[in-house]
Amino acid sequence: MPVYENERGTYIFNSKDLCMIEHIPELVEAGINSFKVEGRMKTALYVATVARTYRLAIDDYLESGERYQSRIPFYKEEIAKCTYRRYTTGFFFGRPDSETQIYDSNTYVNEYTYLGIVEKEADGRFCIEQRNKFCVGEEIEVMKPDGTNMKLTVKALTDEDGRTLESVPHPRQKIYIDLGAGLDSFDILRRKQG
Numbered sequence: 581m582p583v584y585e586n587e588r589g590t591y592i593f594n595s596k597d598l599c600m601i602e603h604i605p606e607l608v609e610a611g612i613n614s615f616k617v618e619g620r621m622k623t624a625l626y627v628a629t630v631a632r633t634y635r636l637a638i639d640d641y642l643e644s645g646e647r648y649q650s651r652i653p654f655y656k657e658e659i660a661k662c663t664y665r666r667y668t669t670g671f672f673f674g675r676p677d678s679e680t681q682i683y684d685s686n687t688y689v690n691e692y693t694y695l696g697i698v699e700k701e702a703d704g705r706f707c708i709e710q711r712n713k714f715c716v717g718e719e720i721e722v723m724k725p726d727g728t729n730m731k732l733t734v735k736a737l738t739d740e741d742g743r744t745l746e747s748v749p750h751p752r753q754k755i756y757i758d759l760g761a762g763l764d765s766f767d768i769l770r771r772k773q774g
Contacts, residue, residue, distance in 0.1 A: 601634065601655045604641045604648060624711070625694035628768050629662040629723070636727040661692050661770075695720060695769040696755075705738065705756035706763040714771055715747035722759070723768040732759040 600607060607615070615634055619627040637655050641648035696708035714720060716737055722730040736758040737745040748755050757769075 599659065601637055601659060602652055604634075604637050605645065608638065608641060623662070623694060625692060625768070625770060626662045628694075628697075630659055632723065632725065632727065633658045692721070692770040692772055695771055697769070698763045698765055698767040700765060701763070702756070705758060707754060707756055708769060710748045710753050710755050711751055712771075713747060713749045716745075718771060720759070720769055720771045722761075722763065723770060724764070725766055730761065732761055734758075735760045 615638070617627060617631045617634065633655050637648060637651070640651055693712045693714075695712055695714055696710045699707045699709065701707070714734065716734050718734050719731055720734060722732060724730070734757065737748055738756045739745060740754050740756070742756075745755065757763075
């Protein structure tokens with residue numbers, strides 16, 4: 581079969597993303613005890629968000645099927661925060677058809693920007709290795725490993741030497757942040773775009 585290209589390019593084997601968050605019971609009952617989150621060509625925020633969300637969904641299902649069912653909108657919303665691309669269930673419920681392919685685009689829509697991960701606390705300040713620019717006064721979201729999210733405003737930023745900063749524009753810069761609340765190691769900071 582010939583392959584053609586339009587003015588936007590060719591999207592060969594450009595499948596929709598596999599998403600089984602609504603089918604955790606079927607996966608667990610099938611005996612699957614290890615899940616792999618695809619991270620190649622994805623952002624760190626995507627991998628962290630999806631892994632955390634699946635961990636929560638699996639734990640919720642094992643605790644109570646009703647709890648899992650009631651939180652499906654939350655799981656879907658969390659996954660959509662890090663990227664949005666149409667989803668498929670792959671081969672799980674039969675052979676995929678042409679509906680599982682994306683023929684018109686290769687674009688992801690990212691709603692949130694990854695800002696960094698909390699490394700340590702020192703004198704009430706929390707150290708992160710910053711990944712994207714943000715400023716004092718901006719509202720950001722803290723993703724806790726337990727699945728809770730906290731919306732907080734950046735109160736102050738300082739560099740490693742304690743100098744006050746208004747913004748942090750240089751990726752991988754070690755900074756200390758004050759959000760007016762306690763943070764824990766491994767908390768992930770993100771900001772809603774737009």
